[in-house]
Amino acid sequence: xxxxxxxxxxxxxxxxRIINLLRVMFRNTYEVFTASSGAQALExxxxxxxxxxxxxxxxxxxxxxxxxxKVCQHWPHTVRVLLTGYADQEAILGSVNDGQIFRYLTKPWxxxxxxxxxxxAAEVGQMQSRPAPIVTPPGSAGRAAAAPVAGVLLLDDxxxxxxxxRQALGAELxxxxxxxxxxxxxxxxxHAIGVMVCEARVGGADTxxxxxxxxxxxxxxxxxxxxxxxxxxxxxxxxxxxxxxRFASKPIRPAVLxxxxxxxxxxxxxxxxxxxxxxxxxxxxxxGLDAPVPSGILQGLKAMTARWxxxxx
Amino acid sequence: xxxxNKRTWVNLLVGAGLALVLALxxxxxxxxxxxxxxxxxSLLRQLKQIDAEWNVDVLRSKTGLNxxxxxxxxxxxxxxxxxxxxxxxxxxxxxxxxxxxxRIVPLLDNYxxxxxxxxxxxDRFKSQHSILRNSTRYLPSAAAEVLAAGPAAERDGLIxxxxxxxxxxxxxxxxxxxxxxxxxxxxxxHLRKLAKALPxxxxxxxxxxxxxxxxxxxxxxxxxxxxxxxxxxPTARALDELADMNALEHEKLLVSQQTWRWVLVAYSAALLxxxxxFAWRLVASYRLLARVNLELTRSHDELKESQVHxxxxxxxxxxxxxxxGIAHEINTPLAYVKGxxxxxxxxxxxxxxxxxxxxxxxxxxxxPNEQRDRAQLQTVANRFDKSTREVSGSRVMxxxxxxxxxxxxxxxxxxxIVTNLKNFSRLDRAKVSEFAVHEGxxxxxxxxxxxxxxxxxxxxxxxxxxxxxxxxxSQINQVFLNIITNAVHAMPAERAEPGVITLRTxxxxxxxxxxxxxxxxxxxxxxxxxxxxxxxxxxxxIGKGTGMGLSISFKIxxxxxxxILVDTEPxxxxxxxxxLPLGPREPEKSDKAAxxxxxxxxxx
Numbered sequence: 031x032x033x034x035x036x037x038x039x040x041x042x043x044x045x046x047r048i049i050n051l052l053r054v055m056f057r058n059t060y061e062v063f064t065a066s067s068g069a070q071a072l073e074x075x076x077x078x079x080x081x082x083x084x085x086x087x088x089x090x091x092x093x094x095x096x097x098x099x100k101v102c103q104h105w106p107h108t109v110r111v112l113l114t115g116y117a118d119q120e121a122i123l124g125s126v127n128d129g130q131i132f133r134y135l136t137k138p139w140x141x142x143x144x145x146x147x148x149x150x151a152a153e154v155g156q157m158q159s160r161p162a163p164i165v166t167p168p169g170s171a172g173r174a175a176a177a178p179v180a181g182v183l184l185l186d187d188x189x190x191x192x193x194x195x196r197q198a199l200g201a202e203l204x205x206x207x208x209x210x211x212x213x214x215x216x217x218x219x220x221h222a223i224g225v226m227v228c229e230a231r232v233g234g235a236d237t238x239x240x241x242x243x244x245x246x247x248x249x250x251x252x253x254x255x256x257x258x259x260x261x262x263x264x265x266x267x268x269x270x271x272x273x274x275x276r277f278a279s280k281p282i283r284p285a286v287l288x289x290x291x292x293x294x295x296x297x298x299x300x301x302x303x304x305x306x307x308x309x310x311x312x313x314x315x316x317x318g319l320d321a322p323v324p325s326g327i328l329q330g331l332k333a334m335t336a337r338w339x340x341x342x343x
Numbered sequence: 344x345x346x347x348n349k350r351t352w353v354n355l356l357v358g359a360g361l362a363l364v365l366a367l368x369x370x371x372x373x374x375x376x377x378x379x380x381x382x383x384x385s386l387l388r389q390l391k392q393i394d395a396e397w398n399v400d401v402l403r404s405k406t407g408l409n410x411x412x413x414x415x416x417x418x419x420x421x422x423x424x425x426x427x428x429x430x431x432x433x434x435x436x437x438x439x440x441x442x443x444x445x446r447i448v449p450l451l452d453n454y455x456x457x458x459x460x461x462x463x464x465x466d467r468f469k470s471q472h473s474i475l476r477n478s479t480r481y482l483p484s485a486a487a488e489v490l491a492a493g494p495a496a497e498r499d500g501l502i503x504x505x506x507x508x509x510x511x512x513x514x515x516x517x518x519x520x521x522x523x524x525x526x527x528x529x530x531x532x533h534l535r536k537l538a539k540a541l542p543x544x545x546x547x548x549x550x551x552x553x554x555x556x557x558x559x560x561x562x563x564x565x566x567x568x569x570x571x572x573x574x575x576x577p578t579a580r581a582l583d584e585l586a587d588m589n590a591l592e593h594e595k596l597l598v599s600q601q602t603w604r605w606v607l608v609a610y611s612a613a614l615l616x617x618x619x620x621f622a623w624r625l626v627a628s629y630r631l632l633a634r635v636n637l638e639l640t641r642s643h644d645e646l647k648e649s650q651v652h653x654x655x656x657x658x659x660x661x662x663x664x665x666x667x668g669i670a671h672e673i674n675t676p677l678a679y680v681k682g683x684x685x686x687x688x689x690x691x692x693x694x695x696x697x698x699x700x701x702x703x704x705x706x707x708x709x710x711p712n713e714q715r716d717r718a719q720l721q722t723v724a725n726r727f728d729k730s731t732r733e734v735s736g737s738r739v740m741x742x743x744x745x746x747x748x749x750x751x752x753x754x755x756x757x758x759x760i761v762t763n764l765k766n767f768s769r770l771d772r773a774k775v776s777e778f779a780v781h782e783g784x785x786x787x788x789x790x791x792x793x794x795x796x797x798x799x800x801x802x803x804x805x806x807x808x809x810x811x812x813x814x815x816x817s818q819i820n821q822v823f824l825n826i827i828t829n830a831v832h833a834m835p836a837e838r839a840e841p842g843v844i845t846l847r848t849x850x851x852x853x854x855x856x857x858x859x860x861x862x863x864x865x866x867x868x869x870x871x872x873x874x875x876x877x878x879x880x881x882x883x884x885i886g887k888g889t890g891m892g893l894s895i896s897f898k899i900x901x902x903x904x905x906x907i908l909v910d911t912e913p914x915x916x917x918x919x920x921x922x923l924p925l926g927p928r929e930p931e932k933s934d935k936a937a938x939x940x941x942x943x944x945x946x947x
Contacts, residue, residue, distance in 0.1 A: 044797075047679045047749045054742055055686055090797035115674035138678035141685045 036061045037152035038078065042071040042085040042097065043113075048137075052084070055144075060152060068092030072100060080108050081155030082148065084135075087114035087121055095121050098129030107158035109151045109310070111135060113144075122265050123257070123277045127290075132310065134269045147314070154309045180224025180298060181206055182291060185214045187233050191256065191282060195227060198284035199291055209233060211240050215331075218244075218251075224298035225291055227254045227278075230264065238264070241272035242313060247331055249273070249311035250301035252294040254287070256280055270314040361614065368610055371603040379436050380593055386429045387586045393418050393425070394578050401465060404472060405570060415469060419462065426455060443592040450588050454581035461576050468569040475562035479516055482509060482559060485552045492548045497541060504534040505552070512556045516563050527560050653891060668793035672760055676753035683750040690739050690746075697730035763789040778816045780858060780923075781805055784846055787823040794831050799842040806848045812856055813926045814903055822896040826860045826919045829892065833864030833917065851922055855905075858921045866913035875909065 040063040041052045049064045056062050063078060065071035067089055074080070083101055087094035098110045112125050115137035125131045132154065133147050181204035184195050192207055199205055206221055208214040210233050217223065226244075228237055244251055253272060257265070258280040268274050275297060276290040301308045397418045404415050433451055437444035486509045493501045508530040515523040531553045538549035704727040707720050734740065766786040788801060795801065827844065834842035840863065847859035867875060874880045876897045900907045904924050911917040 045675055045679070047753065048675070048682075050745065050749065051679050051682045051686065054746065055682070088797065115678060116671060137674060138681040141682070 035156075037081045037156050038063065039082045039084065039148065039152065040065065040071060040074055040078075040080045042066070042068065042083065042089070042094070044086065044089040048086070056148065060148070068094075068097035068100075071097055075101065075105055075108070079159060080105070081159060082109045082111060082151040084111045084113050084148070087112060087116050087118075087125075093121070095124040095129055098125060098131055102128070102130050107155070109155040109158065111147065111151055113137060113139065119262050119265070122262055122269070123279065126269055126274060127276055130275075131269065133314065134266045136266065150312060150314075154312060157306050157309050179204070180222045180295070182295075183208065183214060183217055183221075183223045183226045183228075185209075185211075185226060185228040185232055185237065186256065187229070191229070191280075194282040194284060195287065198282070198288040203291070203295070211235060211237065214240070223251065225252050225254060225294040227256065227287075227291060229256050230268070238268060238272060241268070241274075243331060245271075245273050245311065246313045249308045249313075250298055252298045252301070252311075254278055254290050254294050256282065273311050273313050364610065365614070368603060368607040372600055372607050376436070379432060380589075383429065383432050383436060383589060384586065386425055386432065387582055387589065390422065390425050390429065391579060391582045391586075393422055394582065397422075397465075398573070401468065401570070401573060405468075405566065415465060422458065422462075426458065430455070437592070440592075440596065443596065447585070447588050447592060450581070450585045454578065454585055457576055457578045457581050461573065461578055464569055464573050464576065468566060468573065471562055471566045471569060475516070475559060475566055478555060478559045478562060479513070482512060482552075482555060485555050489545070489548045489552045493545050494542060497537070500537060501541070504530070504537050505549075508534050508553070508556050512559050515560060519563050519567050524560060524564070527556065531556055668790065669760060669764065671793050673757055676756040680750050680753035680757075683746045683753070687743065687746055687750075690743055693730065693733050693739060694743075697727075697734050700727040700730045703727070760789070775813060775815055777811045778814050778819060779811050780809055780819075780848055780856060783816060783820050784823055784848075784858075787820050787827060791824060791827050791831070794828060795844075799831055799834060799844055802843060802845040804845060804847045806850060809848050809850065809856060810925055812923055814923060815899075818899045819903070819923070822899050822921065823858075823860070825892040825896050826921075830860060830862035830864060830917070830919075833862055833866070835865055854925050855922050856925065858923070859918055860921075861916060861918040863916040866915055866917055867909070867911040868913055872909070872911065876907075 036059070038061045039056060041049055042065045043049050043052075044066050046066065049066065053062050053064060063074050063080065065074055068085075068091055071083065071085065075083070083098070085094040085097050089097075094112055094114060098112065101108055101110055110129055110131045111133045112129070112131050113135040114121075122134065125134060132151055135144060135147060182199055184192060184205055184207045186192055186195070186207070187209040196205055196207075204221075206217045206223065208217050214226075226241075228241065230237060241253055245253065252275045254276045255268065255274045255278070257277050265277070275294050278287045278290050301311065397415070400415050400418075430451065433447060434444075437447050486505045489505050490498075490502055508527070511523065511527045511530045515527050534549055535553055538546040538553075541549070700723070704723050707715065707723050763786045766782065788795065830844050831842070843863050845859075845861040847857075847861065849857045849859075851857040871882060876893050880894075897907055900921055900923070906922040908920040908922070909917065910920070
């Protein structure tokens with residue numbers, strides 16, 4: 031309603047009824063486009079500027095992840111959302127690594143959740159296509175040289191992994207290593223960190239909460255997550271709440287990891303230079319999750335905030 | 344194999360080495376021939392005795408106690424033969440005993456050399472002595488000849504001088520003292536001086552006599568020298584040394600033999616210990632073998648047991664896959680049914696509002712005129728008007744109809760799936776019942792729809808008049824599902840040609856039906872084909888398949904008295920043909936029949 035123009039959303043699903051339903055639901059709020067296959071969706075994208083694309087995964091001809099990967103490549107400003115009832119681990123990881131999706135929604139959906147998510151996506155999407163306000167801080171070009179080169183924080187309690195990661199990255203990037211959440215916070219407060227490489231569980235503790243808190247407060251901190259056989263629901267939660275930028279499957283392959291981290295570092299620099307881009311890293315608003323953040327994390331965040339201002343202001 | 348050979352060689356070499364050492368030790372400790380040694384000792388003793396006696400004989404000969412030379416000459420052959428014997432015995436005994444022989448043989452040689460010198464000296468002594476004795480015996484008669492020829496005038500002086508020579512010479516031969524030689528020489532010189540004054544014939548006799556006396560003295564001197572030489576010849580000492588050395592070496596030999604014996608004992612003990620160790624090892628490994636055997640037997644039993652579990656878990660795994668598929672199948676209609684209802688709930692709000700507003704408006708209209716408040720009526724009318732526009736403008740009513748129709752469609756879809764589930768499992772029916780093959784195939788396809796959707800086209804070439812068969816429907820459906828699932832998995836993900844599964848049914852003879860499930864997938868490689876019905880054989884990645892599917896299918900068809908055939912061509916596709924009898928048939932139980940009943944595998 032604040033936007034002078036309605037956001038333009040494209041729904042892609044091979045089930046006609048789903049498309050109908052979504053059209054009915056959002057017709058009043060957005061300008062709705064629909065397609066029943068990937069090819070059709072691409073055809074629409076070629077002719078219409080689209081802010082948000084919402085796609086199913088299993089469709090004849092082209093899967094949702096394949097479609098979103100193409101969109102990511104050719105129309106990077108279009109915000110990508112996957113809406114599917116099919117939770118195949120490979121597809122989920124692919125949606126992040128290849129499609130760089132903004133949100134992962136499950137079928138059947140929750141009415142409020144899908145509305146908020148699409149509102150978020152629409153806002154971010156419109157922001158991307160808006161040409162004007164570049165919020166690059168004045169003199170940032172000069173500062174970039176003076177600012178310390180951002181390092182990589184590795185949060186992992188396995189020595190073997192640590193050695194592998196160092197082997198993969200050591201040459202070009204400074205790697206700080208923490209084996210606990212507290213240690214990670216200390217390092218984040220002390221050093222300029224651009225990318226965090228992290229395990230789903232460290233020292234028996236779930237890192238999801240930390241990542242969510244960090245990402246919410248510091249969207250420009252890009253996360254690469256090492257996974258083995260994580261639960262699919264867990265991965266979906268990480269995508270939405272912690273905005274994982276890349277998943278690197280274990281066992282670690284140095285070449286793959288190195289690629290992922292350098293892409294993440296590029297993304298980090300882009301976020302620093304372009305405030306619009308930061309919006310793409312917005313986390314989902316989780317009711318009641320902010321409250322139980324352990325005080326340790328909160329204190330760490332405070333210290334980090336100070337450091338971050340120094341670094342990016 | 345190579346390492347094995349190498350090991351065997353090493354073992355053989357070590358064994359041979361040990362045996363060699365043992366043989367060497369036995370040789371070192373082999374018993375010394377003590378009789379031989381005793382003979383050598385006694386030979387040495389004899390030689391020594393003979394040598395001593397010989398010395399005495401020589402002395403006796405010299406002093407004239409022995410009338411003849413026989414005793415002096417007689418030991419010679421004895422000595423010679425003993426000497427030969429000694430030499431051969433010594434060589435025999437000491438040869439091959441290392442340094443001992445080297446130490447003894449020089450001593451023996453030394454003795455033999457000495458003995459040779461002694462024999463030579465004695466020979467010379469013998470001849471000297473005979474000359475001496477002859478000269479000595481002849482001297483008195485020579486003196487008498489001189490006296491007889493001498494002139495009477497000088498007789499007394501001559502007698503005196505000749506006697507003096509005779510006496511002095513005989514005294515000298517009796518006691519050969521060096522001082523006496525001067526006296527004899529003196530006497531001879533005196534006689535020769537006398538002879539100058541005497542007539543030539545006498546002088547000549549005197550010269551012969553004097554020469555004779557001198558010969559006696561010289562021979563006596565020679566004899567003395569020879570005796571002296573004989574006396575210093577250390578044959579006895581050489582013999583003693585030889586005997587001592589023999590004894591010493593013999594002693595050494597015994598000592599070293601004793602040492603070697605100890606070594607042999609120690610070595611044998613070590614070998615025994617090693618043998619014991621090997622025996623213990625053997626016993627231990629037998630025990631280990633027994634234990635491993637026991638464990639193997641146990642794990643074999645466990646394996647048998649777990650095979651039963653696995654068959655069960657394959658069923659569960661197939662069930663799990665099916666459930667996941669069904670869940671997804673239900674999920675899609677469920678998603679829009681739920682969405683539809685939520686939208687409807689929202690849409691109902693303005694409709695309800697319209698209803699409420701229209702009721703209020705109608706009430707206002709029905710009021711008598713005097714009670715009507717114009718302003719209020721206006722408000723209500725406006726509200727009513729607004730609701731009406733809201734409802735009609737947003738096409739709510741049109742949409743509601745459509746949404747409700749969609750919702751009902753979704754519910755129908757869900758109930759269709761549930762019906763199919765019931766049909767598939769047939770748990771509500773008797774275990775063996777009438778079964779329409781086509782219905783079974785259709786319900787299987789519906790269950791597999793999630794798998795087939797968007798990837799595979801189904802073609803049906805079904806017989807019109809296929810009779811129903813008596814079977815266990817859920818089991819036969821399980822077989823269908825298994826083969827169709829495999830067919831889908833055999834379709835390569837990326838290829839131009841679309842996947843096609845063809846279902847074919849036909850009567851086979853009078854009492855059987857044939858069901859063919861044909862795919863145009865990758866086919867089964869020849870090396871895989873013989874194993875497809877083996878339990879646990881799978882080409883799928885770990886965790887994706889238990890490898891029990893076809894094995895169970897085979898068993899099911901076999902228990903129904905039917906057959907399962909495979910015809911495959913790599914790259915072209917595979918046909919699974921199932922032959923089932925119309926009525927229940929006892930599966931053939933005998934082993935022969937079971938063997939004959941093996942799946943028929945054809946590779947094109």
